[in-house]
Amino acid sequence: MEIPNPPPFVTLPSELIHHILSFLSLRDLLSLGLVNHALHEHSLEDTLYQPFVQFHVPGTTLTKPSASNWRELLKTHHPYWFISRNKIWFADSLHTGKVLIARYDPRINAIEAYALVAERRQPALTTWAWNPDAVVHTFSPRIQLDLNAPVVRLDPTAYGNATGFGIRQVQKEIPMSLYGDPPRASAGLYSRLMLTRPWPEEITDESTAIWPPLILPSSSRTINSSATQFRDENYRPSRLSELSTTTFRVRKWMEFSSRPHGISMRVGEDITTWATLPEECYTPTAQKPWQGIWCGDYASHGCEFLAIIQPDDPKPLPERAEWAMRARERQGSVSSSDSWSTAPTDAIEEQEAVHTPDVETSLADSVATLQATTPNERSPSPIPSLTEDDSAYSGRIEAIKLTGDPNIPRGEYTFIAPDIGPNGLVRVATEDMFKGARIVRSVGHIAARGFRDNDFIASQLILISHNRLAQYWETFGHVSFYERVDVDALIKVS
Template identity: 70%
Template sequence: MDELRVSPFLTLPSELIHHILSFLSLSDLHSVGLANRALHQHSLQDTLYQPFVQSHVPGQTVIKPKNSTWRELYRTHHPYWFIPQNKIWFADNAHTGKLLISRYNHHLNTIEAYALVAERRQPTFTTWDWNPEAIIHTFSPKIRLDLNVPIIRLDTAAYSSAEGSSPYRLQREVPMDLHLSPRASAGLYSRLMLTKPWPPAITTAATPVWPPLILPSPVRTRNDSATHFRDHSHRPANTSELSTASFRIRKWMEFASRSQGVSMRVGEDITTWATLREESYRPTKQKPWQGIWCGDYAGHGCEFLAILQRDGETPLPERAEWAMRARERQGSLSSEESWSTAPTEAEAMDIEGDELGALHEHLLEDSVDTLHASVEEPCSPLAELPDEEDESVYHGSIEAVKLTGDPNIPRGEYTFIAPDIGPAGLIRVATEEIFKGARIVKSVGHIAAQGFRDDDFMASQLILISHDRLAQYWETFGHVSFYQRVNLDEFTKVQ
């Protein structure tokens, strides 16, 4: 009778059963393993777990550590595999932020992440025939990982030392004591915490969440807490509550007193980290400028930004909209005059007749003394496009959001916006040698006083030099700044 009850599925050869099981998700594989003893044994087949490990380490062939199985490797780092899977992580540190590159290190069997840094090499001055008075310095940054100190290092020792009073493992803080010396009287301690998504239904522009709303992300987490995230309500009790798009790091200094045998903990800081979906920053044939870029911010050095290409029209920040409208109104002015900044709130009101003339005069008085060149808008811009140019890529907008920042424009804020890189936004196609053949489109640049006070947008021109290099002409400042694409694949692989 027992033989009659055997499922026909289990009479199949083991190789065929394993092949069928290989199409299941991890949760479905676990569910099948609970059906009966025979299926449980089949679900433990080690080769079934290799794809689950590999899927979390894109762009790199995972090598299994010695004396380990694929199943053991997966379980060791579960549920932290999402950290190397997402590759890039950016922080909410006040003003400056930080950008991490995460990866799996098969040599050490660790999940690790290092800060991406850029050095501004000594620039040289160059001239622009179209505007000889413009200030242009070359930009060739040296971009590298800071391998001296990892920001994240997760291994079996870290997981086994997880701290916290919660009975749930995922709510405990995982120690990453990366900067300790046995003889040092002080050490920098850090702990990694998992997060829960913040409900989109109760998220508004005033809600403190990370990543900020201007970045595309289906999942955000709250990044303020009266208890410094010590209460368990901010942490997942199980994997169904887990956010795989964010985590936190608690960091502090600890000083030891050798005479009294006690230690003192000071300077606690909590940083929330978020990622971007790869499809939002990976370039495609139709969106070739998407990506992670490094920009030249002069005295502030190099900063990293996400350049996003959006389809169709997207709402602009209010003052950016004012700056664009001010640019459009300049059609009634001389071709050698340009408006540079958004009007004040009073000037942004609909004004007609004599009031419009007064507004023209007021803006010119504020801006014309600082302008060095005109904004030329040919009557038939399409006629100037090179024959070999693929016109289909020129559509929608280009938005640049800082992933790292400075005291003026901090991380998580726009740095420039080109609302339409298509025919409606085209200013001209450059014929001068330095930018020859580059499409130049209308844009606005973000400016502010220190502490991100009195932020505003001013008219600028985005110069599409190539798919890996951009420039922005700040009309009021008479300055050209450059942006260079970052090759992420160069930093995510472990040799």
């Protein structure tokens, strides 16, 4: 019998074939392996899979796995690698939220995510020469991961037999061991991870219960309200093509057992939906140097985390923010209403604690007094014109809370500087505290407890450096500070 000639491609030297295959996507590489026996053997070359694994582990250069090979390692955590690849995850937990930093730990072959926390430390009161009456406290937060227990841990034991590149059990809830080995099952604490599917954009509006909210950039969103506690299979992908790689869920509960009767009772079930941000939206560039994840000083509320974004095509300002900017132009520095609501100051917190309808008028009068005596936009130095070196000073800066408090919850604006260019410039500071910093017009978001009567008031954003900002809340005569979070330093496994 005449043996057919092999395809010319497979007659090439193996090194050249492998080099060509290195340009294929994972899907194409796996498909190529189904063509014939020769190409299947070439598709198994282990070095072809190292770039795919490394792509999902930013910030750390991996060495060859000791217990397996690159292909097996990639299969083990497929399709959950997106959790470590996206690094930053924030929760829809009511009011407060939470931020996770995700990473892959090669020492235990696990994808983990830990809560990002910050210690405010004891502040000191300082004097601002430009406005000695302003309340200015130092801010030097200690930012770290809470390594006591992960919020997410995915290791080979969690997946069971559901591993591989095919259509794995994407609807399965993955049990996570969060408290060591063996897990603390005896304490009745359980946690499972669920995959999600994107919610259709064409049926999404401001009233849709989705996460992340529309004011945060995202390539896809998912529903975060369910009458069945997300037990309905329609909430989860049925195939890999339906999988959202920008959201996931965690189901947590406690379980008590009655030993004499062998009856278990589940209580306190809680489901959290997590979302990530597109990396290009929080990565600083030469033209957008303030983009990033930041930690802010919110006085008695402690430290909170926010995303600072410099959008190319910003949405219209919220209506009350627009009113505050227009009122400022007409009357000087005033809020859009006589709101007494919160800014991040201890004094205002005390006002909230005693708020009743009977005292609202006196509190509004107190704000009016502050407005009358605070030096807002007096400029001790001429406003210089921008030069080519100042090209970064253009466009808008938006600060959106990733964590929140009872007044302004997670997923809401905390401040907006509509134009950091020449049209928004107030002055360049000459006083020692902020010397050389550009100060631009902005609006700050305030509200009473429960996010009631939310409003925007005039403020000034002080661009101290690319890693440090300050916000002068004119109405309250208070300065709060913000520090950049070094995300890349946190994802390194020490």
